[in-house]
Amino acid sequence: MASLAPLSYSSYRTYLECPLRWKFLYVDRLPEEPRGYFTFGRVVHSVLEELVRPLVVPGARRVSAAETQRTLDDWPGAGRAEHADLMSREEMLELYDRAWLSDGYASPEEEARYRALGRDLLGRYYDELTRDRPRPIAVEEHLEARWDGIPIHGYIDRIDRTPAGGLEIVDYKTSRELSHEDARDSDQLTLYQVLVEKNYTEPVERLTLFHLRSLKPLRAAPRASTALSVLHDRMGTVSDGIRAEAFEPTPGRQCSRCDFRSRCPEFSEVPKGEAERLRGLVDRFEALRAEEGRLEGELRRTADELHRAAEELGVHRVPGTRAIAVRKREESWMYPVEAVRPLLERAGLADRIGSGSPEEIRRLVRDPTVDPEIRRRLAEAGSRRVRWYWELDDGPAGSRSLRS
Ligand code: SF4
Structure with missing residues (x-):
């Protein structure tokens, strides 16, 4: 420094x-x-x-x-x-x-x-x-x-x-x-x-x-x-x-x-001797960027098609030639703080949450020591979001995930 x-x-x-x-x-x-x-x-x-x-x-x-x-x-x-x-x-x-x-x-x-x-x-x-x-x-x-x-x-x-x-x-x-x-x-x-x-x-x-x-x-x-x-x-x-x-x-x-x-690098020009080599690198970078966008779109569409097929057939593991696609579920909850906080205050539970994050509320919903009626009302105030994604299980080499 x-x-x-x-x-x-x-x-x-x-x-x-x-x-x-x-x-x-x-x-x-x-x-x-x-x-x-x-x-x-x-x-x-x-x-x-x-x-x-x-x-x-x-x-x-x-x-x-x-x-x-x-x-x-x-x-x-x-x-x-x-x-x-x-x-x-x-x-x-x-x-x-x-x-x-x-x-x-x-x-x-x-x-x-x-x-x-x-x-x-x-x-x-x-x-x-x-x-x-x-x-x-x-x-x-x-x-x-x-x-x-x-x-x-x-x-x-x-x-x-x-x-x-x-x-x-x-x-x-x-x-x-x-x-x-x-x-x-x-x-x-x-x-x-x-x-x-x-x-x-x-x-x-x-x-x-x-x-x-x-x-x-x-x-x-x-x-x-x-x-x-x-x-x-x-x-x-x-x-x-x-x-x-x-x-x-x-x-x-x-x-x-x-x-x-x-x-200043913002105004300096590439030396003539390096111009050809760097032009090739820029062209390749540009082409890969375009390819990256195309591949991302194709990846999403393939995963969506797999999701639809898995839903219809009721399966979560789909074998391919070299790996098995494994369907995974991710769940998250949202709670409107303006609705939840007054409920907790009335129940004397306001000090059980800090920022009012969904994780804090979810812990209360699951907590058996909390009045069941409060837990029910908290659960009703929340909205659940479910996301599905695929992981590729390719044996001992491990797994790779594709969220979609
Ligand atoms: S960015 Fe502009 S102001 Fe800054 S050093 Fe370069 S020429 Fe000068």
Whole structure:
């Protein structure tokens, strides 16, 4: 079994989409082709981090028994950070130019479009920030925790203090479209809530996706315990799969943007030298499958004909040339639990059955210590099913059965 490194949201998502792709990325550490929209997101995030960092007043962390708990009031810069100098708009745009990366864009035109978009949204964000300063306790913070046995981690864009003294988790998004449902349903925010709750003492009050293109904070309430359990179960399934090294390919829409198609069995082609031999095997397999279906049908029809003849003649053993066909009977009973349980309760016998399986009821029907009237009514409530089948007795070699 593989040991489990802490799961991030993207690692969890990747495994859910395709375990083999997860292996290529997290075990084999194969690089992916850069993509313009990811590069763009990284650059914008890095500028926002530098822009907001002067406003940070660290919050109260959960500490081990050996450490002393620091609170907001212990932080020497607490009073000043609200009035800290922000870099100027020009400084921010210079920083943006310095941070710019050209990796992954499909063309110079696409890169220019993204670059202009970044200047525009950062400029508007800057205006918003000077109008309404947040009170961050952390930016780009790496948090780790153990969530009931599952190691987890994540980088959180921003954690703010709310007016009521709680915490707001903010995740910047540069994507085109975003809705309130995205904030309500985001597993990423759910995971961040767990990370923050396990690392900070103040309660999480809001989960927010900040849509940078529209400057809209899309807010959701913190997740209740049911939603937390659902994600914990899913992450547990993922971590079990990783520990068991279950890395099967799972083809789907994600394949179109997967860089590992040439290594994936779902997309790999049979080597030319093997093609002829394998084609022969596939053709034979296909023919045997067709034959199997035909033989199954013929076997059933022959057994039915034997049944009818055996019924008419009143015989259970029919000799053939090499073996004797022996007719066998199998009986099963069905009892409607909704009818049987009240009867047993009235008779004080409810504790004699567990799940109410037919075998349990049948035992009561046969039990001489049970009132005969109850046994009769139980028997009447049941319906019997009889199946006949044939066994071939071929002497010392043993017998083979054919159920039909
Ligand atoms: S091509 Fe599809 S199935 Fe294969 S590893 Fe990539 S995502 Fe998985």
